[in-house]
Amino acid sequence: MAPMGIRLSPLGIAVFCLLGVGVIYHLYAGVLSNRFASFRQKTTVDLRDLLALSMDAAVQGGREVKRIREDNTLEEKSKGETKEGASEKLTLGDLNSHRKMFYLIKNTYPNIQVNSEEHANAEGEATLWTRIIPEEILAKIPGEKEVPADKITVWIDPLDATQEYTENLRKYVTTMVCVAVDGSPVIGVIHKPFTGYTAWGFVGEGSNVAPRSSYNTNSPKVIVSRSHSGKVKNFVQAAFGNNTEILPAGGAGYKVLALLDSTDEEQEMADMYIHVTYIKKWDICAGDAILRSLGGQMTTLKGEQIDYSGSEGNTGGLLASIKTDHKGLVKRLPPWE
Ligand SMILES: Nc1ncnc2c1ncn2[C@@H]1O[C@H](COP(=O)(O)O)[C@@H](OP(=O)(O)O)[C@H]1O
Ligand SMILES: [Mg+2]
Ligand SMILES: [Mg+2]
Numbered sequence: 113m114a115p116m117g118i119r120l121s122p123l124g125i126a127v128f129c130l131l132g133v134g135v136i137y138h139l140y141a142g143v144l145s146n147r148f149a150s151f152r153q154k155t156t157v158d159l160r161d162l163l164a165l166s167m168d169a170a171v172q173g174g175r176e177v178k179r180i181r182e183d184n185t186l187e188e189k190s191k192g193e194t195k196e197g198a199s200e201k202l203t204l205g206d207l208n209s210h211r212k213m214f215y216l217i218k219n220t221y222p223n224i225q226v227n228s229e230e231h232a233n234a235e236g237e238a239t240l241w242t243r244i245i246p247e248e249i250l251a252k253i254p255g256e257k258e259v260p261a262d263k264i265t266v267w268i269d270p271l272d273a274t275q276e277y278t279e280n281l282r283k284y285v286t287t288m289v290c291v292a293v294d295g296s297p298v299i300g301v302i303h304k305p306f307t308g309y310t311a312w313g314f315v316g317e318g319s320n321v322a323p324r325s326s327y328n329t330n331s332p333k334v335i336v337s338r339s340h341s342g343k344v345k346n347f348v349q350a351a352f353g354n355n356t357e358i359l360p361a362g363g364a365g366y367k368v369l370a371l372l373d374s375t376d377e378e379q380e381m382a383d384m385y386i387h388v389t390y391i392k393k394w395d396i397c398a399g400d401a402i403l404r405s406l407g408g409q410m411t412t413l414k415g416e417q418i419d420y421s422g423s424e425g426n427t428g429g430l431l432a433s434i435k436t437d438h439k440g441l442v443k444r445l446p447p448w449e
């Protein structure tokens with residue numbers, strides 16, 4: 113017997129508890145399902161979305177690059193020196209472009225690994241992706257391509273050819289985004305801020321560029337660095353002869369585009385791209401992905417594939433070619449240490 117003559121029946125208690133659980137479920141169901149939905153959203157990423165986002169990032173970063181060059185507000189500094197003793201330049205163009213590109217991607221997919229050449233705080237960068245996929249992508253890639261987010265590494269170069277940017281050699285300047293899956297380059301975007309040209313490639317899915325109809329590998333025109341050349345001239349001549357045409361140019365992005373049938377104005381053409389000094393993965397990943405999407409190759413000078421996960425450096429040099437016997441080219445190169 114309960115106090116004041118009220119008798120608690122077991123059935124009544126059970127009904128009361130069930131009602132309580134019902135009310136609590138009702139109150140929290142929305143919250144819980146949102147939590148689960150966002151958790152589900154975070155574990156996989158649609159690579160077609162990531163291609164569209166990468167293009168948007170490259171274009172938005174490029175706007176900063178162009179504006180700062182046109183306003184002549186570069187605030188040029190040195191980050192230090194390369195292993196060969198060249199000054200590693202840093203400008204407001206690099207930093208502002210980094211802010212746009214990095215936070216656009218990071219705000220959209222907080223849990224994917226994004227490696228940028230530059231670092232800066234988020235000051236005012238609350239940008240979110242519009243989620244608009246351009247028609248040219250929808251036309252070439254009809255379906256979604258979901259991959260687990262933890263397999264993805266994004267490499268961004270907010271301004272490639274900073275040295276040339278400071279010299280006002282605008283044609284060499286690009287912004288680049290690359291998406292690697294399990295270390296393999298899958299999506300590449302190279303954008304030229306001063307002409308508005310953008311090249312993209314998605315391995316196995318499509319590209320908006322094409323190779324040229326033929327390449328001369330007997331007596332090739334070789335595009336090389338103009339400001340981080342090292343001993344590339346001797347290297348190229350040892351491989352292909354003393355009369356080999358060598359074209360010095362700025363930017364790793366620009367040099368990959370020189371191998372393609374790029375419709376952009378002021379783009380020079382070459383038969384292959386060779387680099388012999390140290391280089392970083394944000395410089396080369398996008399070009400590697402675009403070449404791969406078109407059946408071309410970018411390898412070390414020993415012919416090894418480059419892994420785009422883990423550390424940022426590539427010490428094996430570079431050979432990039434397309435529509436050629438790449439292995440045959442590697443065999444013609446002098447020994448590489
Ligand atoms: N030896 C080296 N050490 C560090 N970075 C190098 C390098 N050689 C080339 N790079 C980088 O690779 C890009 C292309 O170089 P180049 O124009 O000489 O071919 C440039 O990127 P950034 O301009 O983004 O720094 C440059 O800094
Ligand atoms: Mg740099
Ligand atoms: Mg670069």
Ligand SMILES: [Mg+2]
Nearest residue numbers: 229269271272
């Ligand atoms: Mg850079």
